[in-house]
Amino acid sequence: MSDTSADVRGGKDMSELDERTIPNGAFADAGSERFDGAAAPAGTGSATLHEDVAAQTAARPTGLWSKLVRDLRNPLFRNGYALMANTAITAVLGMGYWWLAAKLYDPADFGHGQAVITAMRLFASLTALGFVGALARFIPLAGRRTPELIVRAYVIAGATGVTAAVGFLLTLPWWGPTYASLGGFGQGLFFLASVLVWSVFTLQDVTLAGLRKATWVPVNSLGYGLVKMVMLVGLAFALPDDGIFVSWIIPAAMALIPINIFIFGKVVPRHVKETKTTSAPPGLPEIGRFLAGDYPGTFSILAIVYLIPVLIAAQVDEVTFGYFSMAHTLGCLIELLAMNMATSLTVEGSFDRDALAANSRRALRRAFMIIIPIVIVTIAAGPFILRVFGDGFADRGTLLLQLMALAVLPRVLIEIYLSGLRARGQARKLALVQIGLAVLVLVSTMLLFPHLGVNAVGYALLLSELAVAALIVNGLRKMLNYGKTSQSSVASGS
Template identity: 80%
Template sequence: MSATTDEPEGRFAGLRQRVTRDLRNPLFRNGYALMANTAITAVLGMGYWWLAAQMYGPADFGRGQALITAMRLFASLTALGFVGALARFIPVAGPRTPALIVRAYAVAGATGVVAALGFLVTLPWWGPTYASLGGIGPGLFFLASTLVWSVFTLEDVTLAGLRRATWVPVNSLCYGLVKMAMLVGLAFALPRDGIFVSWIIPAAMALIPINLLLFKKVIPRHVRKTESTARPFSFGEVGRFLAGDYPGTLSILASVYLIPVLIAARVDEVTFGYFSMAHTLGSLIELLAMNMATSLTVEGSFDRERLASNSRRALRRAFMIIIPIVIVTILAAPLILRVFGPGFADRGTLLLQLMSLAVLPRVLIEIYLSGLRAVGQARRLALVQICLAVLVLTSTLVLFPTTGIEAVGYALLLSELLIAALIFPGLRRMLKGGERSQTAVTAGSL
């Protein structure tokens, strides 16, 4: 009897020791924190959209999703480009850290607002789903929302670059809870626009405490701790990195933000609501792969000599966490979507299953891209991601007339399988590079 009881206790103790050891490693601590943030976002997000599906009509639900997607597209135009740059340069910025972050905020916000203004000027081209943005009041609110979300997008990677990613899930938890409470309150006061308003107001509220934490406490501590390891760089160097890395963000913009906007312009509001729910859940799973990759970029910038060994560890942990999630999602997709209503399960199950399956090759791609970022291989980084963006967009547009909204799932799966196959030789050399990872990363097929 004692042997059988000791065995589970021994396994539990071993697991606890392993987790404790991992949490002492900045690579895993940051990666786990960002993955925990994604899990919190997914759980609270499902609760939020379930409440929205119950309290708002199908057309209002779809329109709210469409407005949020468009706002996030414009806010992310350069904000996503700065994600890689901040993860790459914050670890070595030293005294220039505050200026680097402020410039990223300013450029991302200004670019997003200008792009959103262009969208509002050409509003008739984008179909009836976006007609509610007509008028000075709604237009100004949309522009302000884009500015807020641009900064909000960069806060997570800023904390990760400062090795304080453990604050990210705290921020997401508070934001998610306030967002849900506001959604319920606005269901009666703003039945048509409550979804969009409840999404952005809590984000604006979160900007003040998070940035006070950053600039008053976290950044000064980071500057003191990295004073001896800071590497002088010019903002021109950051610009050159962005020039190579930014085109690659088109792959994220294309699959997560631009494609939904294009779908919204081609289908009615109710159909877009069904599409968007499945697409949102699939994108959250894909985000898990990017989380560990972001942590790998940060640690690779701190210590390039250990990039190969850190890449192997990150790849193992990512697959260990993501494979069970993908399997469960594929099997339970109809049940997950049915929580929101029968129409969501009938119209979105196949899309969610295809997007979940596509995350597996995405893990390989993201680990490889992080290695390229860590050693500054901007041209190769851009090439891989531009190829992925072109493949996803082209295949979606080609398949949409025959497969409908499922075209997005087929496009992602086929495109990411092809890119994963092409970069695999380079990834393999990177993983086997021992402590000579800088040269190994540069030898890929793409």
């Protein structure tokens, strides 16, 4: 029997226990009854045994710590918490990075750096984000085809991103003066290389999550974030015009080598060995059918995260875009927390579909437990958070940040629902929800922008995600309650 099979069953057993309501201390007396009086082993005093049992009970973790320890034994929460920790590390180091950038670089150079990074991430993610759902869905089942699946994703994502970026460079006059600096041969070539690097860098995290090694994702982000900040400071004097963009991409390129040596040299061989007998590897037709339904929807979500900022950059000056981008970046980090737990749910749903409904309920509870306090703090402290970067950031970005933080609450419901659809392979419905959300956000942003400026993005996100959450709530309820009715009927019949 493979270790993975044991892990899956162990996770399922823990999940089933967690779903029941067991009063604290329900089994606390079992040990003392077993060793009372004559039942005690020869030569051992009852009082001594009671003291030992009491000492062991006192030593056990209780309350929140006990819950956390139990959660970390469950791959669903272990991977989900690791990805959330990664988001927290990214947020803290990101705020430090952008604070340094705001202090060391001219406001126009700050906005220009943000705009170029946003464009690079747009093209790098064109296919990379499309493979996020597929890798989370199929790596757990890929068996001996795991290396082939990962390499194909890397190659296709990189090639597609670079091709799209070439088209962008050839049409630079259409994108306004903010991107004019990319017209030179050297700058354009570096931009294309950065798209290729970021495509692979994007897929590393979900690859580790699919291999149930998401605990290494925060380690990678910590190293990347620290090196990025050091390079930012050094380039402020050596390369003031492009230092932000260069310091962003060079550490990512440096991180590719050790992480992929770890993935392909150690983690993948172990995964192949553990899963080769658990299921038949998915074939290319099956993966293709999934991507055919999932990618259009993922591409739509990509438009919300990356295309809208590029469109805003083409409409406003570099200084205004710098103010917008800082608030938008922080808002997206909070939204990413909802996606983190959903990614873990997709992985575990692929390992064990029978536990999908129960895992969905747990993921939803944990996600809200973590995200609601963060949303409240962000709304209340938004002006003070942004004022750290400068008065202009707070004056022009506070409302946008608050609206985006509030929009994360309905987004949690949407992401859990989408994750369940991915785990079940319901690609058509998955695409319908995502495309609908993207169309609502893009159209409402364009309609509101002439009247509300950059804050139109926040209003568009909030209104659109509330509308979609209301439309999918019935389907989400069915997914969360799947299996409960039949179980209750069996119990009543018995």
